[in-house]
Amino acid sequence: MTLTRTNRKNTRSYMKRRIRHGSLMLLPTMIFVVAFVVIPLIYVGIISFCKWNGSRTVKMKFVGLQNYMRLGNVVGFRDMLIFTFVFAIAVTVLTVLVSLVMALALDIPSYGRYVNRSFLRACWYIPALIGGVAVGVVWRIMYNYNNGVINSILDMMGLAKVNWLETYGVTGIAVIIAQVWVQVGMCIIIFLAGLQSIPLELYESATIDGASKLQQRLKITIPLLAPSITINFVTTSIAAFKAYELPYTISKGLPGYSTHLVTQMIYHYSFEALDYGTGAALSILLVILIAAIQLIQLIILRRREDIY
Amino acid sequence: MKKALALLLTICMLGALGGCSKQSDNGNEKSVEGNAEGNTGETTEEKQEEHEEVTLYVYMQDIDAIDAWNELLANFMEEYPWITCELMDSQEKYYTTVLATGDMPDIANLSLSSEARAMVDAGLIADTSKTEVCQHVSQDYLDSVTYEGVCIGVPQGVAFSVMFYNMKILQEAGWDKVPSNRDEFLQCCKDVKAKGYDALTLAGDKTTCCWMLWECILATEAGAAYGSTSAFDEAFKDGTLEFAGYPEATRLLDEVSAYIMPGTTAYTEDDVASAMASGNVAMCIAGNWSAGNICGAIETVTGDAAYVGASLPPFQKEGEASWTTVAPESSLVMSGVDQGEAHNEARLQLYEYIWEPENYKLLQNARGIVPVIDNMTSDQIVLDAAIAALVDEVPSAPSISMGFNCWTAEFRSIACTALNDVYAGNSTAEAAVNTMQTTLQQSYLNMEE
Numbered sequence: 001m002t003l004t005r006t007n008r009k010n011t012r013s014y015m016k017r018r019i020r021h022g023s024l025m026l027l028p029t030m031i032f033v034v035a036f037v038v039i040p041l042i043y044v045g046i047i048s049f050c051k052w053n054g055s056r057t058v059k060m061k062f063v064g065l066q067n068y069m070r071l072g073n074v075v076g077f078r079d080m081l082i083f084t085f086v087f088a089i090a091v092t093v094l095t096v097l098v099s100l101v102m103a104l105a106l107d108i109p110s111y112g113r114y115v116n117r118s119f120l121r122a123c124w125y126i127p128a129l130i131g132g133v134a135v136g137v138v139w140r141i142m143y144n145y146n147n148g149v150i151n152s153i154l155d156m157m158g159l160a161k162v163n164w165l166e167t168y169g170v171t172g173i174a175v176i177i178a179q180v181w182v183q184v185g186m187c188i189i190i191f192l193a194g195l196q197s198i199p200l201e202l203y204e205s206a207t208i209d210g211a212s213k214l215q216q217r218l219k220i221t222i223p224l225l226a227p228s229i230t231i232n233f234v235t236t237s238i239a240a241f242k243a244y245e246l247p248y249t250i251s252k253g254l255p256g257y258s259t260h261l262v263t264q265m266i267y268h269y270s271f272e273a274l275d276y277g278t279g280a281a282l283s284i285l286l287v288i289l290i291a292a293i294q295l296i297q298l299i300i301l302r303r304r305e306d307i308y
Numbered sequence: 309m310k311k312a313l314a315l316l317l318t319i320c321m322l323g324a325l326g327g328c329s330k331q332s333d334n335g336n337e338k339s340v341e342g343n344a345e346g347n348t349g350e351t352t353e354e355k356q357e358e359h360e361e362v363t364l365y366v367y368m369q370d371i372d373a374i375d376a377w378n379e380l381l382a383n384f385m386e387e388y389p390w391i392t393c394e395l396m397d398s399q400e401k402y403y404t405t406v407l408a409t410g411d412m413p414d415i416a417n418l419s420l421s422s423e424a425r426a427m428v429d430a431g432l433i434a435d436t437s438k439t440e441v442c443q444h445v446s447q448d449y450l451d452s453v454t455y456e457g458v459c460i461g462v463p464q465g466v467a468f469s470v471m472f473y474n475m476k477i478l479q480e481a482g483w484d485k486v487p488s489n490r491d492e493f494l495q496c497c498k499d500v501k502a503k504g505y506d507a508l509t510l511a512g513d514k515t516t517c518c519w520m521l522w523e524c525i526l527a528t529e530a531g532a533a534y535g536s537t538s539a540f541d542e543a544f545k546d547g548t549l550e551f552a553g554y555p556e557a558t559r560l561l562d563e564v565s566a567y568i569m570p571g572t573t574a575y576t577e578d579d580v581a582s583a584m585a586s587g588n589v590a591m592c593i594a595g596n597w598s599a600g601n602i603c604g605a606i607e608t609v610t611g612d613a614a615y616v617g618a619s620l621p622p623f624q625k626e627g628e629a630s631w632t633t634v635a636p637e638s639s640l641v642m643s644g645v646d647q648g649e650a651h652n653e654a655r656l657q658l659y660e661y662i663w664e665p666e667n668y669k670l671l672q673n674a675r676g677i678v679p680v681i682d683n684m685t686s687d688q689i690v691l692d693a694a695i696a697a698l699v700d701e702v703p704s705a706p707s708i709s710m711g712f713n714c715w716t717a718e719f720r721s722i723a724c725t726a727l728n729d730v731y732a733g734n735s736t737a738e739a740a741v742n743t744m745q746t747t748l749q750q751s752y753l754n755m756e757e
Contacts, residue, residue, distance in 0.1 A: 053422075055407045057430040075722050075747065144579075145571030146588065165574040166732035252513065254573055255734050256725060271401045273717035274422055 041287070048280035054270070067281035074265070074278075076257030083172060084241070084262045088293075090176045091240040095183045096232050100225075102184065103191030104217070121192070128185035136249025139178040140165070143250065165251055168258050175247045175259050182246060183239060187232045194228030195221070230301040234294060241290045262286045359390035360650040364658055367396040367413035369403075369638070376674035384661050391654045406432065412643040414655045415662070419638045420453050420460060422717060428458045434644035436461050439656070441663035444681045452713070453639050461639030462663065465677030467595050467710065468634045468702050469520050470695070472602045473617030476610045477505050477590040486619045489626045490528075490560060497567035497591075506589040508564070511580045511598075512573035512731055518724045519711040520633065521593050521731075524621035525561050527631035527708045529554040537634075537708055544714035544748075552745045560623065561737035565730050573728040581605045593621060597637065599695040600676040618694035620705055632702065635710035637677060678702075719744075719751040 048067055050060035071077055106121050127135065142149045143164035151161040164174045198221065206216050244263040247253075253260035262282060270279030368377060374395070381393040396413060399405075403423045406412055412432040418424045427433050436442060437459035442450060445462055453460050473486050481499035497507035511517035527540075530549070534540040543549040552558070569589050577598050583589050585605035594602060599618070606616045620630035642659050646652065661667055663681060669688040672679050676692055678699055691699065711720070726743040729735035 053407075053426050054404060055426045055430045056410055058426070073750075075743070076725070140574065144574070146569070146583065147586065163570050163732075166571065166734070168734060252574075254725065254728055255732055256729050268717070268721060271404045272721070274404070274407075274426060275718075 044280045044283050047276050048284050050277050052276045053274040054276050063277065067277040068285075070278060071281060071285070076260055077265075079257035080253075080260040080262060080265055083257070083259055084289075086172065087176060087179070087243070087247070087259075087261060088237055088240040091179045091183065091243070092233060092237040094176070094180045095187055095236045095240075096229065098180060099184045099187030099232065100191055100229075103188045103195060104221070106188065107192060107195045121188070124188050125185040127182045130182075132182070132243075132245035133249050135178065135182055136246045139174075139181075139246075140250050143174055166255055168255055171251050171255060171259050175250050178250055179240065179243055179246055183236055187236060190228050190232055191225065194225045198224045226301075230298070233297055233301060237293065237297065238290060241286065241293070262289075361390050361392070362651050362654040363392045363394060364415070364651075364654055365394050365396055365413040366658075367402065367416040369398050369417055371395075371398050373671055373674035376670045380662065380667055380670045383667065384658060387661075388654070388657060391658070393658065403427065410645070412645050414643050414651075415658060416641050416643075417464065417638040418460065418641045419712060420455055421712070424460055424641075425455050428455050428460060431644055433458065433460050434642045435459055436642055436659070439642075439663075440660050441681060444663075444683045446680070446682070449636050449680050452636050461641035463636030463639045463680050464671070465597075465637045465675070465679050466634060466702070467597055467637045467677075468632050468698075468707070469524050469621055469710070470594060470596050470599065470618050470632075470698060471621050472584070472592050472594060472599075472606065472694070473619070474584060474587070474590050474606050474610060475615040475617045476612075477503070477587070478617070481505075481590070486617050487622045488619075488630075489628070490623050491626060493622045494563055494567075497564070500590040501567060506569035507567035507591060509569040509572045509575060509580055509583050509589045509592045510594065510731075511575050511577045512724075512728050513576045513579070515720050515724045516710060516712050517577065517580075517594060518573075518727055518731075519720075520595070521564065522561055522727055523633050523708065523711055524593065524631065525564070525623045526551070526554065526557050527633060527706075528624045528628070529557040531631050531706055531708050534708075540708045541714055544709075544711075547749050547751065549748060550745070551741050551748065558737045558741050561730065561741075564623075565733070565737065568731045570732075573732045577601070585609050596695055596698070597675065597677055599692045603692045603694050613693065616692075616694045618698060620698065620701060629706055630701075632705050632707045633710045634702065634707045635713050636680065716751045719747050722747045722751075 047060065049062060049064060051063050051067075052058065052060040102124060106117065106124070108117075145151060145161060145163050145165065148164070150164065154161055162170060165171055202220050202224075203216055206220060211219065242263060243261065244267065247259060247261055248264050248267075251259040253264050262285070266279050266282045266286065268279075269275045269282065366377070366381065371377065377395055381395060385391060385393055403416075403418065407423065407426055407430060410430070410432065412427075418427075418433075424433070435458045437450065437454070439462075441462050442459065449463055449466075450459050453463060471486070475486075477500060478484075478486070478496065481496065481503045483496050483499065487493040487496045500507045510521055530553075531540060534543060540549070569583065575583065577594065578601070580592050580594060581598070581601040582605070584592055584602055585608050587609040592602060603613075603616045603618075607613045610616075620632045622630060624630055640659070640662065642655060647655075662671075665681070665684040665688055668679070668681065669684065669690075672684070672688070673690040676690065676695065678691065678695075679689060711723075715723070723740075723744045726735070726740035730737050730740045
C-alpha cells in the first residue's frame with residue numbers, strides 16, 4: 001500500500017517535471033510564433049478595417065467593412081479568383097502525380113553501372129533550391145516568342161511557334177508548368193522517405209503470393225504512402241496558394257487578368273497603390289481560403305489514411 | 309583522407325581571409341597617401357581633424373550608370389576626406405520600406421509619385437528650392453516637382469518619347485526617310501511587314517513605355533483640344549479626361565497595334581534593345597533615356613551608325629506638327645531627416661557637388677540624358693547623334709505630360725493591362741479605351757474618399 005502511494009507520488013511529480021520541462025522547451029518557439037505569426041496576423045486583420053498608406057506618420061482611419069465590400073468592384077477580381085483556384089489545384093495535382101511517378105522511378109535500386117541514383121535525385125531537387133525570381137526569369141526567357149528556346153525547338157521540328165506569354169489559356173499553362181517544375185523536387189524527397197520506410201518483406205511475401213509489380217504498387221506502395229501523399233498535398237497546395245514571385249516574374253498576370261493571383265493583387269494594393277487596407281482585406285481572404293481548403297483536404301485525406 | 313582535405317581547405321580559407329584583410333589595410337593606406345599627394349594645401353589628416361567624420365548613403369533606384377556614380381562619389385570623398393559615401397543597390401519597393409521605417413537615405417532619386425508625396429508629408433524629403441543648383445533650373449521644371457510647397461529635388465534630365473528606326477530595314481522596304489505623319493507611318497509598317505520583318509515594338513512590361521504609344525496617339529487628337537500641357541494634365545488628374553471622346557485616336561491605336569511584334573507585351577526595355585539588335589524589327593517607341601542602348605543595338609546589327617534613325621512619334625495628321633510626351637526624369641532628392649549639424653552639412657555639400665557641371669557631366673555622359681540645368685557647356689554634354697538632332701525640336705514641339713506624372717497606381721495597372729491586351733491582339737482599342745475611361749473616373753473617386 002505504502003509502495004503504491006509512493007509510486008503514484010513519484011509518477012505525479014515525474015509528470016509535472018515533464019510538463020514543466022516540455023513547456024520550457026516550447027517557450028522559445030511559442031514566443032517566435034506569437035511575435036511573428038499571431039501578432040502580425042491580428043495586425044493585418046486590424047488594418048483590413050482601416051484606410052492607411054503605410055507611412056509611420058499617418059494614422060489609420062477606421063472604415064469598417066468598406067475594404068471588403070470594395071473587393072467585388074476591383075477590376076479583374078473574378079478572373080483573379082478563378083485563376084488562383086485553377087493554378088492551386090492544377091499545381092497541386094500535377095506536382096503530386098509527377099513527383100510520385102518520379103519517386104517510384106528513383107527508388108529503383110540500380111540503373112546500371114554508369115548512372116548514379118543519388119546524382120539523379122540531386123538533379124530533380126536542384127530546382128527547389130533556386131530562388132523563385134531566378135527560375136521565373138529563366139522560364140520567361142525560354143517562353144520568349146521570338147528567340148526563346150521552346151519556340152526554337154518547335155521551329156526546328158517544323159511546328160508553329162506558340163505565343164506563350166500573350167495567349168489567353170496558354171500563359172496559364174506556361175505558368176503552371178514552371179511552378180510544378182519548382183515544387184516537384186521537394187515532394188520527391190518526401191515520397192522517397194516514405195518509400196524507404198516500407199518493409200521489403202511485404203513485397204517479398206506479395207511476390208511469393210504471385211502478385212505482379214503493378215499489383216504490388218497499387219496494393220502495397222500507394223496505401224502505405226498515404227501519409228506522405230497527405231503531407232505533399234497539404235504543403236504543395238499551401239505553396240501554390242501563396243505563390244507569388246515565380247508566376248509574377250513569368251507573366252506579370254497577363255494577358256488581361258488571366259494569370260493574376262490573389263498574392264499579386266495583395267502586393268499591388270499594399271506596396272504599389274499604398275492602399276494597405278484593401279491589401280490587408282485580400283490577405284485575410286487568402287488566409288480564410290487556404291485554411292478552409294486545408295481543413296477539407298485534411299479531413300478527406302486523413303479518412304483515406306484511416307482506411308489503409 | 310577526408311579529414312586531411314577538410315583541414316587543408318580550412319587552412320586555405322583562413323589564409324585567403326588573412327590575405328584579404330591585409331590587402332584592404334594596404335588599400336586604405338594607399339588611398340590616404342594618394343589623397344595627401346593630391347591636395348596642394350592642407351593634408352588629408354589636417355582636413356579630417358577639423359571635421360567630424362560622416363557617412364552618407366546614396367540610393368539610386370534602377371541604377372543605370374553605376375561606374376559614373378562610383379567615380380563621382382570617389383572624387384567627392386577625395387575632396388572631402390572626412391565624408392564617406394556609400395552607394396546602395398537598387399531594391400524592390402525600397403521607398404515603401406523607407407515610408408514605414410523613416411530610414412531615409414541622404415541622397416536618392418525619386419519621381420513625384422504617390423510614394424514621394426507621402427514621404428513629403430512624413431517630412432522625409434527636404435525642400436531643395438533654396439539650393440544653389442535650383443538657380444540653374446527653369447521654374448517650370450521646379451514647379452513640376454513641387455508638392456505642398458516642397459521642391460523635392462532637381463530632375464536628372466528631360467524625358468521625351470522617341471520613335472527609333474533601323475534605317476537599313478526601312479531602306480529595304482523602300483523608305484529612304486523616316487515617316488513624317490500617321491499615313492506614312494502605317495504605310496511604312498505595311499511595307500516593312502511585306503518584307504518579312506516585324507514593324508514595331510515597345511517595352512510592354514514597363515508601364516511608362518506601354519502607355520507611351522497610346523499617349524502619343526492621344527496627344528495628336530486631344531492635346532490640341534485642351535490647348536495646353538497643364539490643362540491636359542489637370543483633366544487627367546481630375547479624372548475628367550475623355551479617353552473615349554476621340555474615336556480617331558482609338559481607330560489609330562487599333563491600326564498601329566496590328567503591326568506590333570508578337571511577344572512585345574512581355575518585353576522589358578532591355579528586351580527591346582535586344583530585339584532591335586536582332587535585326588528582326590524595324591521600329592520601336594521608347595523614352596530618350598533608352599537611346600544609348602537602342603542606338604547601340606541598331607548600330608551593332610547594321611554595322612553603321614548612319615542606319616540609326618530617330619524622330620518624334622509621327623502619329624499626327626499630314627501637315628500638322630509632331631506631338632510628343634515629355635516629363636522631368638526622376639529627381640535627385642535630399643533627405644529631410646535631421647541627423648545633426650555635421651551630417652546635414654555634409655549632405656548638402658554632396659548634393660551641391662553632384663550638380664556642379666564638371667561633376668554632373670559624369671552622370672550625364674554615362675546616361676546620355678538631356679540635362680535640365682542651364683550651366684553646362686555644350687562640350688560637357690554628350691548625346692547620341694540621333695537624340696542630339698531631336699533635342700532642339702522638343703522645346704518647340706507640342707506636347708503633353710507622360711502618364712506617370714498624372715496617374716494613380718491603380719489606374720496605371722488597369723490601363724496598362726488593357727493596353728497590353730490590345731498590343732497582343734487579344735482585345736480591341738475600343739474596349740481598352742472604355743476600360744480606361746471607367747477606371748480613371750473610379751480611381752479619382754477613390755482618391756476623393
